[in-house]
Amino acid sequence: MPEExxxxxxxxxxxxxxxxxxxxIVYLAVLSLxxxxxxYFTGIVILLADAVSSVADILSIFASYLGLRLSxxxxxxxxxxxxxxxxxxxxxxxxxxxxxxxIDIFLISxxxxxxxxxxxxxxxxxxxxxxxxxxxxYLYVDLKKAAxxxxxxxxxxxxxxxxxxxxxxxxxxxGILASMYSIKYIEGAIxxxxxxxxxxxxxxxGKDSLFFLLDYWDDPKLINKIRNxxxxxxxxxxxxxxxxxxxxxxxxxxxIYLEIIPFAKMEDLRVELDKLQKKILGLDPxxxxxxxxxxxxxxxxxxxxVPIEQNNGLKSSISRNFDKTxxxxxxxxxxxxxxxxxxxxxxxxxxxxxxxxxxxxxHKINIVVDNDMHSLVYCEIIAKSHISVFPHFSNxxxxxxxxxxxxxxxx
Numbered sequence: 001m002p003e004e005x006x007x008x009x010x011x012x013x014x015x016x017x018x019x020x021x022x023x024x025i026v027y028l029a030v031l032s033l034x035x036x037x038x039x040y041f042t043g044i045v046i047l048l049a050d051a052v053s054s055v056a057d058i059l060s061i062f063a064s065y066l067g068l069r070l071s072x073x074x075x076x077x078x079x080x081x082x083x084x085x086x087x088x089x090x091x092x093x094x095x096x097x098x099x100x101x102x103i104d105i106f107l108i109s110x111x112x113x114x115x116x117x118x119x120x121x122x123x124x125x126x127x128x129x130x131x132x133x134x135x136x137x138y139l140y141v142d143l144k145k146a147a148x149x150x151x152x153x154x155x156x157x158x159x160x161x162x163x164x165x166x167x168x169x170x171x172x173x174x175g176i177l178a179s180m181y182s183i184k185y186i187e188g189a190i191x192x193x194x195x196x197x198x199x200x201x202x203x204x205x206g207k208d209s210l211f212f213l214l215d216y217w218d219d220p221k222l223i224n225k226i227r228n229x230x231x232x233x234x235x236x237x238x239x240x241x242x243x244x245x246x247x248x249x250x251x252x253x254x255x256i257y258l259e260i261i262p263f264a265k266m267e268d269l270r271v272e273l274d275k276l277q278k279k280i281l282g283l284d285p286x287x288x289x290x291x292x293x294x295x296x297x298x299x300x301x302x303x304x305x306v307p308i309e310q311n312n313g314l315k316s317s318i319s320r321n322f323d324k325t326x327x328x329x330x331x332x333x334x335x336x337x338x339x340x341x342x343x344x345x346x347x348x349x350x351x352x353x354x355x356x357x358x359x360x361x362x363h364k365i366n367i368v369v370d371n372d373m374h375s376l377v378y379c380e381i382i383a384k385s386h387i388s389v390f391p392h393f394s395n396x397x398x399x400x401x402x403x404x405x406x407x408x409x410x411x
Contacts, residue, residue: 103199
């Protein structure tokens, strides 16, 4: 049967989890009374142990309920980051209760190991087990669905516990059959198996809860999705320095550290970071908050393209008309000095926009000196290639003078 899709606003997710937890508490209370009644009147100790297990389950789900309810409380006062980790703390409490229960059942079963069990009215026991399997399966499906919709660790732990209940019920059936025929060891052995299953579940879930409280993260797929989104959709990001995610209750909080191309315009930076943030938030409905930090480093080397008329090296006159430009002097400025330069032929027509852009990209130009270039070329260079355009001043006659002026401007 296909899974029912329930799309909820983020503010309603926790309330949805609360409702599911309250419903589970009611079912478990009835189930616990039924198993206690059946265990008392039949003398089947493993049924009594399972009734105690259901009481512990009630406490566990109640802890989940309280955690989810606290998580809905708005941040304020001394809790500037909100109360989201209350749900993770509840999951840890659930795990501790489960582990203690497992040890307790183990000790009880150990006492019964060498006894010859005496039971009566086994039909009552079988009835209780059948009801237990039906209710446990329903709660497993319901809590699992709620855990998926709310991203709740504590509800997930409780759903796993309900699946364990089904397995325990099947084992209990064999224990009852052994008790009916007064076979030693079986009831105690089965009780110990159940206790070890409970203990294993409690310790595993406890480890997860504790790690999440310590801001542990174990979902590399989401980090890779974020990384791929940045690489694919950003034109101004030079390097992804770090992506840090942490879980607080049902939600995910993140920080991303990016190194930006040094010559990107502030307007482009603002627009692109806003676009990136929206796309990343859309990758997972449980990303509650995402902060993008940027570092715009000072470039160690600046590569400049100066349009020239004839090749006279650094003394070449600056071309004042883009349409008539046949050469560019390409120079590297490093430590406020011209470290390297070359003259490159520029054979493109002023309307050949794609090849003009490819020319500047091929030579890894950071700054182009303007000489009445076409408006579309200008916009393409700034908006998509993130190359700065430096104005040509009428009193600057040659390439060397322009480069010295640039060194003053970018010192």
